[in-house]
Amino acid sequence: MFDVKTVSMEWGGKTLTLETGRIARQADGAVLATYGETVVLCAVTAAKSVKEGQDFFPLTVHYQEKFSSAGRIPGGFFKRERGATEKETLTSRLIDRPVRPLFPEGFYNEINCIAQVMSYDGETEPDVVAMIAASAALTISGVPFMGPIGACRVGFVDGEYTLNPKQAAALEDGRLDLVVAATGDAVMMVESEAKELAEEEMLGAVMFAHDECKKVVNLIIDLAEKAAKEPWEIAISDNSAIKAKLKDVVGADVAAAYKLTDKSARSNALNEARAKAKEAFADADAQTQMVAIKTMKKVEADIVRGAILKDGTRIDGRKLDQVRPIDSMVGFLPRTHGSALFTRGETQAICTTTLGTKDSEQMIDGLEGLSYSPFMLHYNFPPYSVGEVGRFGAPGRREIGHGKLAWRALHPVLPKKEDFPYTIRILSDITESNGSSSMATVCGGCLSMMDA
Structure with a gap:
């Protein structure tokens, strides 16, 4: 009844097993991964055709932790898994980031990748x-x-890397808490939180992780040799x-637009060039x-890159080694515990x-039971920050991800709970954005805590 294919290896003191052919057989690809006694089922389905007018790659990754695991x-009242928790959202992004660039350009078929934690042993992280x-x-x-x-997680204890x-x-x-994803040839993604490691120690951790990732890559290749389906035939179009x-038609207009250092003026000039380009293909x-x-978009990228390499000047007029102008202000709001206005360029x-008591700690209901976090950082990115009209409301995946990125930067330098027993909540509202609003959150959050 089942055509089961299995591969296994010893990895970091535990057995990693990949199995396919028993579960979710109607999906295009389904793998049951077991590491220790943590089991994750991942099923992939793909649309066989592209929706009319589709001009982007609709890959959606969903990660779900089942409490029964x-x-x-x-x-809560409903007693069932409902909307994605913060950890589930962050893990979905963790899976998405390294796999998305590995699809060919121009491939617009919709793909769903759903990973569900079926068993959790309390030791082996399911992400x-x-x-x-x-x-x-x-x-x-x-x-x-x-x-x-x-993929693997790397720690650093007493001068030794741990897998x-x-x-x-x-x-x-x-x-160190470092997660790395890599192909056999190159590192695709790095995410970490560290206690002020030296550059050599961090680089060593990435290299250690890459060596371990290669073992997993080889195991997956072994599984594919046994169970892979026939590869899709896709037509790669020549757009030269x-x-x-x-x-x-618009090369000179784009080059002139990118010489404007003001973002609004530059955006208006680029929109005019895009309208001119659209008109040139009106009969197609x-x-x-x-x-x-x-x-x-590629034409614009080529022109910008070429101008930077030729003239050594970026699109806002700065030289390659010149930082944006920085302005900082604390005590910006009169009735908050601490506030800061941080501006870097645009x-x-x-x-x-905001400081609170223990009663204000964030309660987290996860696989290991209830836990409490005394430090929260919430990041908001309203559409007016980039001069656009768009959705405003509950935070999306991007806002949750950027908030966690800033949280990871500030968390290691906070005082110990025994020395400072207060709950801390940082709120970052991005009012302008033209490059690295998450790092502006780190700087502004640090200033507002010092003001508090």
């Missing part, structure tokens, strides 16, 4: 297992995925003629018009710090 019943399961499922599904990738430590213990017992025509069919719009953040 740890022998728990969800809290890394989910990344491995997703990579394996994509690799055997037949979709044009130029992987596979491997796949428990996340909470990585910083309690050591100085469209690109050449765009350069002839809908598909050619869509390709021309996408190719216009990126600006209003950050506030």
